[in-house]
Amino acid sequence: MxxxxxxxxxxxxxxxxxxxxxxxxxxxxxxxxxxxxxxxxxxxxxxxxxxxxxxxxxxxxxxxxxxxxxxxxxxxxxxxxxxxxxxxxxxxxxxxxxxxxxxxxxxxxxxxxxxxxxxxxxxxxxxxxxxxxxxxxxxxxxxxxxxxxxxxxxxxxxxxxxxxxxxxxxxxxxxxxxxxIYVRLGRLEFWARPYKGEATVFRHRQSGATVALAEEGACFNAEGYMDELAHQQSRGPNWTATLRITPDAVRGYPITPWGKAVRREIELASADWDRVLTRDDPVYDLHIPSGGNMGLDKVVDAFRRAHQFFRAQFPTRAGVAIVCGSWTFSPLMAEVLGTDANLVRFAREVYLHPLASTGPESLWFVFLQDKFDLATAPRETRIQRALADYLSQGHVWRNGGMFFLTDDLERLSTQHYRTQWPAIQKQFAL
Ligand SMILES: CC(C)(COP(=O)(O)OP(=O)(O)OC[C@H]1O[C@@H](n2cnc3c(N)ncnc32)[C@H](O)[C@@H]1OP(=O)(O)O)[C@@H](O)C(=O)NCCC(=O)NCCS
Known part of the structure; x- marks a missing residue:
């Protein structure tokens, strides 16, 4: 050798x-x-x-x-x-x-x-x-x-x-x-895995309202994002979420479908709320192969095919949610790409949650640089230009996570979680 x-x-x-x-x-x-x-x-x-x-x-x-x-x-x-x-x-x-x-x-x-x-x-x-x-x-x-x-x-x-x-x-x-079991179905790839538990999700028995609570010990900044890098941490005081589950109720800190944690503890009574997604539940870990052209129709088709495929072929692996953590689900996306971008339309359909970011290194899939370098990052396409401009203005990059419950597949393309949110906000005075 x-x-x-x-x-x-x-x-x-x-x-x-x-x-x-x-x-x-x-x-x-x-x-x-x-x-x-x-x-x-x-x-x-x-x-x-x-x-x-x-x-x-x-x-x-x-x-x-x-x-x-x-x-x-x-x-x-x-x-x-x-x-x-x-x-x-x-x-x-x-x-x-x-x-x-x-x-x-x-x-x-x-x-x-x-x-x-x-x-x-x-x-x-x-x-x-x-x-x-x-x-x-x-x-x-x-x-x-x-x-x-x-x-x-x-x-x-x-x-x-x-x-x-x-x-x-x-x-x-x-x-x-x-x-x-990791397959491509239409525009997207799905990997059957146990959920890592970045959020715990509850659903109201009568109204069907969905609320995600932050993980026990998750640390957020004043804006409700997760800081990981030292330069991000210097931006403001951090706070730590708790999650207490007892037979009667769960107490924890909610996350909005836009991907921010809220520093206000709420209580969900077990009589009214079911736990619908938690650590180790079977999920489809979503991966997005490169190639752009990811209109909402492609997402809807792939999500539906995925659940049908796993239920028919591997019923014991059928997932309760589709989940992903990526640059593509950054809570900043609408600000960076504008409201008409395919990725922003996609994000409106799912429930976003904060994720600890590793900085712009995670933008490898956009710039394809060994080590991210803003000065030499290519600016040939719209996504490249929008991201490079945003970073050039001194903004901190944040990745994001998301989940979409497979029980909600019929409601895909109705912005289900965001539409429900005002009622939840009102109920808990968030
Ligand atoms: C995520 C992704 C599918 C989104 O695609 P989309 O929003 O549907 O993109 P569109 O086809 O609408 O293209 C919009 C613009 O972005 C550009 N673009 C799309 N994907 C790109 C990529 N991977 N790198 C650089 N530019 C890209 C397009 O060329 C287009 O710009 P133009 O009009 O100047 O040519 C796409 O960015 C992609 O293929 N990414 C690579 C895979 C990836 O990031 N996976 C996630 C890993 S964590």
Missing amino acids: DSILAALKEPDLAEGLRPTWEPSLATFPQNARPSLLDPAVIEISREWCGLGREVDAPLRMAADRIAGNQGLCRLLWNINWQVFDSSHSLFTQTTAKLAKWPQLTAALGDQAGLFYLLSALDFAPRLRAYHRLLKIPETVTRETCQQVCCFCGNYQQAHGGKLGVFPSQHRWLRNYVRDN
Whole structure:
């Protein structure tokens, strides 16, 4: 491994790769070209992943080049094995040690991104086999495979149209094939998981009114947002929410559907209010593949399909809510993008809640920069310009979280939670 990494001019990776090198190479085909470098296999996979024929020639050239170099071939095998085959603990240990995944610019120059694309294409046969096992319809497998095409779109956007996949995105593919049910349905992706419990949600038995209460111990600033970074914390006095649940009632601090916590404790009597979402409940963790064009019709279609899919295929995993934490659900979005933007229309339909922000790093999906740098951030599209202008004015960036209860699917596109809010405000004098 050391001599291979030295020859590839990637010696710094030795410590990070060492734990997986031997176990991965134990399955390396000694006397045959690995199937992930077989042009016939690649062609089938790229078709499943939604890429056009025009990529066959560059993919074949890169595959030949890697197959002809013992070191590159083994490194590709190792990286692919790490992402798709290694155990959870080994993978976590390795990613913690690998400050950066091999960039391979010295060894492959312009074809460096193709190294990861070739490994990413191996996602298709793996996902097909996994979905066959789970009896997931082939149409859903095809939709889910589109993620590789989305990853290519990101890479091309950041590399002047060059073909490839970012190493950091390549590793995400692990999540779809390992003991998870994580699929794309229409415009969006859904991952069946237990809820992390960022809010606890109650519903009034008669009126159907919905109120989210903040987690016990969650810390907010005077505006009702969560501060995490030191420069955010200096902005004002913080307060801490409590959540007391007894057989008769729950006492806690409400969150508005606009995503702000309110510093006023309220009491919900158990006789009137049901707990409808709490930590560890089954939910669909929402992910938004890149590609823009996310009008509300697409969201409505994907939400409905998701619940139908899980109820029909995996009834024990049917979710009580669709949840997400992202830059896309920032409470600042209307201010930044204006009220007509697709993301702002989407946000009106769901219940937002505060999330601790990691700063503008979370805007990677918009600017595709290794490390966010406002001075060099591209301003080519409307979203990029709006966000960069907002940050240039000195504003602090905040991510946001959201939930949407699956019981409310019929009410999607009626701004259900926001419409109910004035009555709740009145009842509790908020
Ligand atoms: C989230 C997302 C789907 C929202 O799309 P949308 O609001 O429907 O976007 P639209 O198609 O209406 O495009 C609006 C403008 O934003 C631009 N835009 C859309 N997605 C963009 C992106 N990922 N990066 C940069 N600009 C983007 C469009 O080009 C358009 O600008 P233009 O008219 O100057 O060309 C989109 O931003 C996206 O694809 N993001 C990448 C994936 C992502 O962020 N997922 C969440 C991960 S936490």
